[in-house]
Amino acid sequence: MSKPLIVVTGKNGQLGWEIQQLAEAYSEAFEFLFTGRDDLDLSKPETIAPFFKNHQPDYFINCAAYTAVDKAETEQELAFTTNAESVGLIAQQCALVNAKLITISTDYVFDGNGTSPYTIHTATNPVNYYGHSKWMGEQLALNNCSQSIVIRTSWVYSVHGNNFVKTMLRLMNDRPELKVVADQVGSPTYAADLAEAILKIIVSIERGNAHYGVYQYSNTGVISWCDFAGAIGRIAGRETKVLPIASVDYPTPAKRPSYSVMDTSDLVRDYGIELKGWEESLGKCIKLLG
């Protein structure tokens, strides 16, 4: 009997790359097809149906996204096509071939005005266009494929790709002092942990335990960007001083939510996913970065 096929988009992004690192460990049970922009370009929605003519996945993990949060303010059409329209078409195709869709969304669907962790029932209200496009993508996935799982995540970093952890380490190489915003708090996510959670969800579905809809995943714990930068320096043994500043002193084209913490308990309840603390996972990543 042939193994279930898992198609993964965004193979060169942080999350897609981390799933690739785990694929070998799951290769007895699953076949994997990792795709990059050259194989399936989400800015060209017309290429999605032909892709599904050539490949009939059992699971489709969509890690590809337009993730340039500030640029999305001026490239709204491209962000919408990539993060929403194409996700809807992927969902339609998944429904046609009876594939399960796992697509990744963001804490930026919330406005940041909360004071306690957002649940999947908390009203969404994105404050920037990237968040809006991802929210549209969520709706289009859920409306077009009943076997869709949307996983919202936040503050993602990995040894691979561009992220806050690597930027801080680079800046700490030659700066005695760094100023980092202290009035935005959230929960970091090590992409390797999320990759493992996604594959565990698929294993669970294969064993007959399937739940669809919106889920949220991050490492546990709440921290500001400033304190996170401080922890990065401390764990990596850097001397750089990290000083707090307010968001108003670090203006960006896209507004960021100030409180970005999500309730992740549904994944624990439905799929038995074990959540890891942000500090432990940050330590692992920094160790790998050497």
Ligand SMILES: NC(=O)c1ccc[n+]([C@@H]2O[C@H](COP(=O)([O-])OP(=O)(O)OC[C@H]3O[C@@H](n4cnc5c(N)ncnc54)[C@H](OP(=O)(O)O)[C@@H]3O)[C@@H](O)[C@H]2O)c1
């Ligand atoms: N990074 C975060 O802090 C964060 C926070 C919350 C949610 N998320 C969500 O988590 C998911 C994974 O994010 P990530 O951090 O792994 O993102 P990432 O590192 O920026 O990777 C995104 C990937 O999407 C690909 N991509 C962009 N446009 C594409 C297109 N038109 N067609 C095909 N592929 C395209 C990129 O390809 P190229 O390599 O060719 O550019 C890249 O490989 C995304 O859904 C993102 O929205 C991320």
